[in-house]
Amino acid sequence: MPEGPLADDPVPCRVVVCRDCCCGSAKVIGVDHSAQVARLREATSVTIAACLDVCDQANVIVVRPSAAGRAAGARPVWLGLVNDSAATEDIVSWVRAGGPGVAAPPDVLDLYVFTPPRRVRTAQSDTTG
Template sequence: MRERDDVPGLTACSLCAGETLDGTDPLPGGQAERLRRLADTGAARLTWVECLDECERGDVVVARPAGRCRRAGAAPVWFERLAGEDLTSSLGTWLRAGGPGAASVPSALGGLVVDRAEPVEGTA
């Protein structure tokens, strides 16, 4: 088992989990269950929050760097519309490889990354 400092975190919105699948998810418990299973395998430390203030994006999850990567300057990676077996599997593979700061975002998830960079005032 990996040391806690080597395990990335995952924050998910409990209100929008599964929203992208619009009631078509065949898994009992839906996307929330997929994320719980991911955490149960040790891929990430899962934290549920009621809102990430990105409601229009649905199925918002934030991959947080493991402690050692965070201390090296890695930033969290925000994803939108991340739901379903294939995308969650890609997320799990990436998190097991170390996640933010340790491995590149897989191409399957690249189009789901939310640009959280805020423009510097006066430089648009």
């Protein structure tokens, strides 16, 4: 169950985790992929997506804003190369604080943010709402 300011938000911040050909596989070594997903699920709802088609950024996590975040103008934030537990903890902290549009992300997450090609953003939006 999410904690923090948006625990009662009818549409809380959500996370999409890519898990297919590269992300979440043995191609990204040294990461406990199951533990990463479990840790994110402690903070919010997690959707496991098939390949998001940005394999050069594996492991990819998309942080989707809550209803309050969307009302504030926030858009989904794409994070790539999330391959260590410290980055996962930073995402958990941010999501618990409210996520995009509600809380500023930890500064270090700027290193992980990327903009996927438009076709990828559009396809992901169509499949996960």
